[in-house]
Amino acid sequence: MLHGMREDEEPGRVTLAQVAEQAGVSVSTVSKVLNGRQDVARPTRTRVEELLEIHGYRRSAKSAGEAPLIELVFHELDSLWAMELIRGVENVAKENGASVVLTESGTRHSPGPEWIEGVLRRRPLGVVLVFSALPLEFKQQLRSRAIPFVIIDPAGDPEPDVPSVGSANWSGGLAATRHLIECGHRRIAIISGPGDMLCSLARLDGFRSAMSMAGLEVDPGLVAFGDFHVEGGYQRAMEMLGRPDRPTAVFAGSDLQALGVLEAARVHGLQVPRDLSVVGYDDVAIAQWTSPALTTVHQPLRQMAEEAAQMLLRLRADGTTASRLELATSLVVRKSTAPPPQDV
Numbered sequence: 001m002l003h004g005m006r007e008d009e010e011p012g013r014v015t016l017a018q019v020a021e022q023a024g025v026s027v028s029t030v031s032k033v034l035n036g037r038q039d040v041a042r043p044t045r046t047r048v049e050e051l052l053e054i055h056g057y058r059r060s061a062k063s064a065g066e067a068p069l070i071e072l073v074f075h076e077l078d079s080l081w082a083m084e085l086i087r088g089v090e091n092v093a094k095e096n097g098a099s100v101v102l103t104e105s106g107t108r109h110s111p112g113p114e115w116i117e118g119v120l121r122r123r124p125l126g127v128v129l130v131f132s133a134l135p136l137e138f139k140q141q142l143r144s145r146a147i148p149f150v151i152i153d154p155a156g157d158p159e160p161d162v163p164s165v166g167s168a169n170w171s172g173g174l175a176a177t178r179h180l181i182e183c184g185h186r187r188i189a190i191i192s193g194p195g196d197m198l199c200s201l202a203r204l205d206g207f208r209s210a211m212s213m214a215g216l217e218v219d220p221g222l223v224a225f226g227d228f229h230v231e232g233g234y235q236r237a238m239e240m241l242g243r244p245d246r247p248t249a250v251f252a253g254s255d256l257q258a259l260g261v262l263e264a265a266r267v268h269g270l271q272v273p274r275d276l277s278v279v280g281y282d283d284v285a286i287a288q289w290t291s292p293a294l295t296t297v298h299q300p301l302r303q304m305a306e307e308a309a310q311m312l313l314r315l316r317a318d319g320t321t322a323s324r325l326e327l328a329t330s331l332v333v334r335k336s337t338a339p340p341p342q343d344v
Contacts, residue, residue, distance in 0.1 A: 019051050034120075034145065046137060052144035068098040069124040070309060073115065075108050075131065079228075080256065080284040081301050082130075085152060088305025089128055096313060098125060108197065110135055120145060126312040128152060128305070132197060134162060148315035150308045163315060165308040165325045169199045172297040172329035173206025173251070176279045179295070179331055180249040181214045184339040185277060189222035189247035191236045191257055200225060203253055203281065222247050226257045233260025241268045241276070248276060248340035255280035255287045255296055262290060262336075273338035283332055292335035300327050 016034075020027045025044060032040050033048045040048075070093050074082055086102065093100050101124065106112035110131050116138050119127060126148040134151065139162070142149050151164040173190075180188050190207045193200035204223070211218050222240060226232030233252050240247055241264055252258035258280030262272055270276045272292060280287060280296035287294040307325055 019048065019055065022051055023048050046140075049137065049140040049144060053140050069101050069122065070098050070312065071101050071103060071119060071122065071124040071127045073103045073105060073111055073119075073127060073129045073131070075104065075106050075111070077102065077104050080286060081254075081282050081299075084284065084301035085130060085305040088302040089309045091302075092306050092309035092313070106131070108194070109133055111138070116141055119147070123147065126150070126316050128308050128312060133159065148312055150312045150315070152304055152308045163311055163323055165304045165311065165327070166199075167299050167304060167327045168329050169202035170206040170209075172281060172299065173203035174210045175206075175329070175331040176203075176251045176281065176297050177207045177210035178214075179333065179337065180251065180277060180279060181210060181216070183249070183277060183337055185247075185249040186216055186340075187219070187222065187245070187247045187249070188216075189219075189224070189240050189250045190253070191224045191226045191233055191240075191250060191261065192253040193226060193228045193257075195225040200253055207251060226253060226260075228254045228256060230256050230260040230263075233257030234264050235260070237261040237264035238267065241265060241270065249278070249337070250276065251279045251281075253281050255282045255284045255294060258287075258294055258296065258336075259290065262294075273336050275341055277337040277340070279337060287332075288334065290336070295334045295337040296332050298330045298332050300329070303327060 016027050016030045020030045023030065025048065029040060029044065030048055033045050070089060072086065072089050076082070086100070090100050101122070103115060105115035108131065110133050111129065120141060123145065124147065127142065128150050130152045132153060134149065151162055153164040153166040177188060188211065190204060192204045208218055221243070224236040224240070226236050233256065237250060237260060240250070250261050252261050258278050261278050265272050265276050272278055278294065280294045281299065282301065283296045283298035287296050304327055307327070311323070311325070
């Protein structure tokens with residue numbers, strides 16, 4: 001047996017001693033890196049991680065001491081669509097005898113640095129992340145511990161080496177806007193999501209495409225970016241509906257923003273859909289119970305989560321290479337849209 005090789009390491013793999021020698025550090029330092037300890041200088045940790053990945057070092061399930069857990073990571077848990085994703089992952093976890101652990105960390109772009117230390121200690125079966133990206137350092141650390149990961153990608157811009165599941169945002173924006181045009185609307189506003197997320201830009205591109213194909217101009221004053229929350233939709237709609245040339249319809253980039261638009265319409269004394277038509281996006285459960293019931297674009301959130309969890313388990317079982325799965329969106333017409341008022 002080579003020096004440093006343990007019985008629970010896979011034969012034919014590089015040993016900790018060999019990694020330590022190449023990195024110019026002690027075996028204990030390599031062990032600290034493997035166990036997610038943060039008391040290692042960043043350049044040293046990066047060098048060790050790179051060597052572990054280059055040599056394909058993997059710890060066996062026995063050494064990893066893994067629990068039958070799938071970790072689901074959000075930057076925020078207090079949203080309606082988060083519940084749909086949780087249910088989807090739980091469905092697959094139960095079918096495979098696993099449980100789900102929820103973690104809240106970071107921003108909408110990536111989890112925070114404190115998260116990686118915790119997940120390396122927990123060593124779940126795999127990780128489903130609801131973020132637009134994952135830092136290279138995090139990817140290296142997860143791969144060196146044989147912890148597979150899949151991104152449920154709300155931004156629509158997955159890196160080629162990251163397995164991900166998303167939905168057809170451009171098509172959704174196109175369908176929502178076409179519906180309003182077919183109802184007879186010409187002054188149509190859009191309140192998309194954050195301007196630094198490609199899903200927001202893709203929905204906006206779908207909106208612009210539908211307007212262009214109908215020969216309609218887009219008023220720059222009727223294009224705004226929100227935050228995917230009620231307050232963002234309310235604030236932007238209050239500004240738009242206060243204009244003398246207000247829109248007769250608003251396409252909101254999320255159902256929560258659409259709720260804000262409904263409230264802004266009420267404050268301005270407008271009735272939906274008689275005076276203003278509103279379309280949302282996501283089709284979360286509450287959309288059918290708003291007053292009036294919300295016309296919206298159905299984003300298959302629960303199915304996206306189920307597909308991500310199944311992809312994760314396939315990666316776990318056979319090391320399937322990274323792939324991108326994009327699910328279709330569809331328009332759900334309810335009571336919040338109608339032809340525009342004749343006097344506007």
